[in-house]
Amino acid sequence: MHDEDRFATLGRLEDLPQDYRDELTRQNLVPLWPNLRAVLPPGKPVPKTRPTHWSYETLRPLLFKAGELTPIEKAERRVLVLANPGHGLENMQASPAMYLGMQLLLPGEWAPAHRHMPNAVRMVVEGEGAWTTVNGEKCPMSRGDLILTPTGLWHEHGHDGNTPVVWLDVLDLPLVYYMEASYHVDGERQVVKPGRGDRAYARGGIVPTKLFQRKDSTYPMLRYPWVEARAALEGLAVDQPALEAVQVTYVNPESGEDAQNILGYYALMLRPRQTLRLPVRSPAIVFHLIEGGIELGVEDRRFVLAEADTCCAPGYTAVTLTNRSANAPAFLFIADETPLHRKLGVFESRG
Numbered sequence: 001m002h003d004e005d006r007f008a009t010l011g012r013l014e015d016l017p018q019d020y021r022d023e024l025t026r027q028n029l030v031p032l033w034p035n036l037r038a039v040l041p042p043g044k045p046v047p048k049t050r051p052t053h054w055s056y057e058t059l060r061p062l063l064f065k066a067g068e069l070t071p072i073e074k075a076e077r078r079v080l081v082l083a084n085p086g087h088g089l090e091n092m093q094a095s096p097a098m099y100l101g102m103q104l105l106l107p108g109e110w111a112p113a114h115r116h117m118p119n120a121v122r123m124v125v126e127g128e129g130a131w132t133t134v135n136g137e138k139c140p141m142s143r144g145d146l147i148l149t150p151t152g153l154w155h156e157h158g159h160d161g162n163t164p165v166v167w168l169d170v171l172d173l174p175l176v177y178y179m180e181a182s183y184h185v186d187g188e189r190q191v192v193k194p195g196r197g198d199r200a201y202a203r204g205g206i207v208p209t210k211l212f213q214r215k216d217s218t219y220p221m222l223r224y225p226w227v228e229a230r231a232a233l234e235g236l237a238v239d240q241p242a243l244e245a246v247q248v249t250y251v252n253p254e255s256g257e258d259a260q261n262i263l264g265y266y267a268l269m270l271r272p273r274q275t276l277r278l279p280v281r282s283p284a285i286v287f288h289l290i291e292g293g294i295e296l297g298v299e300d301r302r303f304v305l306a307e308a309d310t311c312c313a314p315g316y317t318a319v320t321l322t323n324r325s326a327n328a329p330a331f332l333f334i335a336d337e338t339p340l341h342r343k344l345g346v347f348e349s350r351g
């Protein structure tokens with residue numbers, strides 16, 4: 001066989017006689033060769049995920065309008081989903097494994113207790129006075145705080161403040177739904193227990209110990225205050241050469257593993273005018289700008305991100321981040337599919 005024969009175009013479905021195709025369909029059979037290149041493309045995947053930018057300034061009035069149109073009792077969770085058109089808006093996916101939603105809670109409202117199989121995190125976008133109770137631990141919510149509601153844990157949201165609160169939800173819902181493992185259970189209002197993980201693990205390298213016994217809970221820390229993450233980044237920036245990336249990972253402080261099993265969470269600081277070229281890696285990635293103004297390049301696309309804007313990029317693409325300010329740092333929250341890719345053995349970095 002000559003090499004050129006190997007790379008010749010494969011046979012198409014239309015090349016087969018209609019009666020043969022009909023008989024295959026009747027028997028629930030499909031010929032592989034017309035679809036082979038689509039499922040195994042040469043060199044790198046062909047992503048459905050499109051580089052997409054959601055401006056907070058644009059979506060905010062629509063979200064607040066939902067607050068007028070739909071009472072919380074009719075919504076349970078009042079959310080506008082940030083859907084990637086490449087996956088079809090109705091599928092409510094930002095990427096293969098990530099779901100993103102902007103959630104609005106008005107003063108005095110209560111989003112009732114439930115638990116579900118997908119893991120979720122909340123990144124607080126604006127407003128003060130809201131809280132999320134997770135398995136009895138009441139977590140206050142302030143701008144930039146990351147709050148985990150991991151798989152199977154009871155959670156509910158309430159609001160004692162007097163201005164609307166908005167947060168970004170990040171869930172592994174598309175993956176868990178695809179696995180036909182997604183469901184929820186309703187619950188009663190939780191009894192708040194004493195003790196807060198963000199206080200118990202507030203100091204790096206020091207963990208609570210009860211008479212020589214370390215905690216063995218899978219999710220010892222549920223709230224990661226932004227004030228701590230920001231201080232960690234600023235501290236790192238002082239020690240690191242100006243061209244290096246300043247990044248932290250949200251981890252389980254007992255094990256050092258990623259904070260959740262499927263998605264990874266990070267915070268990144270860009271110095272004034274700094275440009276960072278991210279390595280080309282297999283997982284899709286989501287960026288949410290906490291502070292500052294940046295330009296984000298995904299292959300040949302350019303997006304200008306203002307505060308509270310969100311953007312996603314498919315895996316296997318070149319991403320460049322540039323801080324547009326000459327005198328202020330920029331701070332980003334990042335979510336990606338790295339833990340999933342690593343656990344499945346399909347993680348790849350092409351540098």
Ligand SMILES: [Fe+2]
Pocket residue numbers: 114116120155
């Ligand atoms: Fe939930």
